[in-house]
Amino acid sequence: MSALRRIAALIVKEFVMILKDKKSRFVIIGPPLIQFFVFGYAATYDLKNVRYAVFDEARTAESRDLLARLDGSDSFERVATLSAAHQIDTMIDHQKARLVVHIGPRFSRDLYNGHPASVQVIVDGRNSNVALIAMGYIGTIVEDYNRSLVERGVLERGRAPGVTLIERAWFNANLQSRWYIVSALGGIISMVVVMILTSLSVAREREFGTFDQLLVAPFTPGEILVGKALPGMFFGLMDALLFSVGAVFWFGVPLRGSIIALLLTFICFIIAVVGVGLLVSSLAKNMQQALLGSFVFMMPAVILAGFTTPIENMPDWLQTGTLINPLRYVIVALRMIFLQGADTAAVWPQLWPLMTMAILMLPLAGWLFRHRAQ
Numbered sequence: 064m065s066a067l068r069r070i071a072a073l074i075v076k077e078f079v080m081i082l083k084d085k086k087s088r089f090v091i092i093g094p095p096l097i098q099f100f101v102f103g104y105a106a107t108y109d110l111k112n113v114r115y116a117v118f119d120e121a122r123t124a125e126s127r128d129l130l131a132r133l134d135g136s137d138s139f140e141r142v143a144t145l146s147a148a149h150q151i152d153t154m155i156d157h158q159k160a161r162l163v164v165h166i167g168p169r170f171s172r173d174l175y176n177g178h179p180a181s182v183q184v185i186v187d188g189r190n191s192n193v194a195l196i197a198m199g200y201i202g203t204i205v206e207d208y209n210r211s212l213v214e215r216g217v218l219e220r221g222r223a224p225g226v227t228l229i230e231r232a233w234f235n236a237n238l239q240s241r242w243y244i245v246s247a248l249g250g251i252i253s254m255v256v257v258m259i260l261t262s263l264s265v266a267r268e269r270e271f272g273t274f275d276q277l278l279v280a281p282f283t284p285g286e287i288l289v290g291k292a293l294p295g296m297f298f299g300l301m302d303a304l305l306f307s308v309g310a311v312f313w314f315g316v317p318l319r320g321s322i323i324a325l326l327l328t329f330i331c332f333i334i335a336v337v338g339v340g341l342l343v344s345s346l347a348k349n350m351q352q353a354l355l356g357s358f359v360f361m362m363p364a365v366i367l368a369g370f371t372t373p374i375e376n377m378p379d380w381l382q383t384g385t386l387i388n389p390l391r392y393v394i395v396a397l398r399m400i401f402l403q404g405a406d407t408a409a410v411w412p413q414l415w416p417l418m419t420m421a422i423l424m425l426p427l428a429g430w431l432f433r434h435r436a437q
Contacts, residue, residue, distance in 0.1 A: 066286060073290025080267070081260065081294055091260075095252045095302050099309065113197045114375060116143040116160040118151060121170035129182070129208050129226065133164065138200045155187050155233055156403070158395075162186040162197055174212075179227045188235025189402045191243040193373060198230055234402040242317075245310045246401035247370055249303040250393035253329065254336050254364070257299035258357045261340030264291040265432065266353035288429050291344070292337045299336070303329045310401070319404035328400065328410055331417040332393040338424025339389070345431040364390045392416050 082088060115133070119126050133139050142160050145151065154160040165183040174180040184201055186194035209225040235242050307325065310316040318325070339360060347353035366372070367381070368390035374382055385391050396413040399405035407414075 066283075070286050070290050073287065074293050077264065077290055077294040081298070091256060091298050091302070095256060095306070099248055099252060099306055113139050113161045113193060113200070114142045114159070115139055115197075116145055116151075116154045116163045117141060118145040118148065118163060118165045120168040121166050123171040125171045125174055126166045129166070129205075130164070132204050132208060133201070136200070136204065138197075151185060155185065158187065158189075160187075161190065161193050164201070174226070180225065181227050181229050183229045183231060186230070186232050188232035189243065189398045190373070191232075191235050191240045194232055194235075195240075198228075202228060241314055242402060243398070245314045245316050247394040247397050248310065249307045249329065250332060250390060250397055251365060251368075251370065252306055253299040253303035253333060254390055255361060256302050257295050257333055257336045258340045258343075258361055259354070260295035260298060261292060261337050262343040262347065262353040262357040263350055264295065265341070265344035266347040266350050269347075270349045285429050288341055288425070288432055292341060292425075295340065296333050296337055299333045300329055303333070316401055318401055320400035320409075321406040324405060324407040324410050325397075325400050327407060328393060328396045328414065331414050331421065332389055335389040335417045335420040335424065338421055338428055341428035342424060342431060345428055364388050367391065368394050370394055386416070387420070389417055389420055 081091070117130055117133075119130065134141055143150075143154060145154070145163070148165075151163045151165070154163055163185045165185065167181060167183070170180050170182070182205065184198060186198060188194055205226050205228055212225060304326075307318070311318050340357070343356035343360065344353055347356055367374075367377075367385045367388050369385070370390070374385055374391070377385070392413040396405075396410040399410055399413075403409075
């Protein structure tokens with residue numbers, strides 16, 4: 064029997080076991096469906112601080128006074144001072160800043176002449192929660208600044224317009240939080256499905272007493288792992304694509320980017336998660352341990368992925384720890400594809416870490432499987 068035929072036989076066997084087992088069938092359908100609607104309708108967020116950049120064309124005492132109030136707020140952290148308008152695109156597109164404050168060259172002149180002195184705030188609408196709260200904070204700071212101008216006699220109370228905000232959100236003009244949440248759900252849901260199915264695969268054989276029979280069959284450990292991995296990858300990819308379609312046609316989230324980039328992102332992510340799942344399965348002695356190991360991985364992965372809490376709000380050591388979290392990269396990539404209109408080249412910085420994790424985790428799972436089998 065050739066290696067391909069042996070792997071094909073294992074794949075068929077794994078599909079049959081998953082489809083015959085009521086618990087496995089429920090894992091494929093039940094939890095993903097519940098999570099999709101619960102997260103889509105009920106998830107909310109809080110914000111602690113915001114990275115921002117400044118493009119000050121006025122460079123006057125008045126503009127510096129206003130910006131000093133932003134710099135002095137615990138809610139904001141200035142990460143760049145821009146010298147040209149084209150730099151705004153780079154700051155927002157590459158998420159170097161959550162927003163850019165643009166003060167025009169006529170700011171002080173309009174202020175003293177009784178005209179509206181406009182300040183433009185350009186926010187990254189891919190994270191609608193951050194954008195909405197940040198604009199609220201800036202609005203409060205501008206109101207305080209206007210009051211200080213009245214107290215100093217620069218503005219006449221109740222007559223001069225003072226500083227006015229012009230708000231502009233990129234990638235999500237209406238700042239719909241559902242777009243921000245639902246666009247990333249395909250990654251989270253596919254991770255749950257893949258982790259549970261692959262972590263149970265080898266542990267199920269041990270618990271059912273068929274592990275030794277599998278070892279004496281004419282299969283190499285690598286062939287066994289491939290046979291165990293592909294069904295989980297298949298169901299994970301189907302769920303991810305299904306809920307991506309649901310995000311577009313049910314929740315109305317725009318898919319502005321490349322479908323090829325979306326497919327590649329899911330494939331790279333699922334292969335990386337399969338490596339983690341098989342590693343857990345090789346370590347577990349029974350299905351209960353496998354499920355426990357899966358949830359031990361999944362809960363921190365979701366929290367540390369930037370889905371609920373911005374990663375830059377975390378301590379530095381924890382931000383470093385998120386670099387080994389595959390969910391971090393897929394969430395960024397999915398939001399770029401859905402909301403920004405990214406193609407494969409744009410999401411490549413998120414894909415190569417996933418590919419690296421897969422290259423490291425799959426051989427490690429294979430080695431551990433052979434070691435535990437001896």
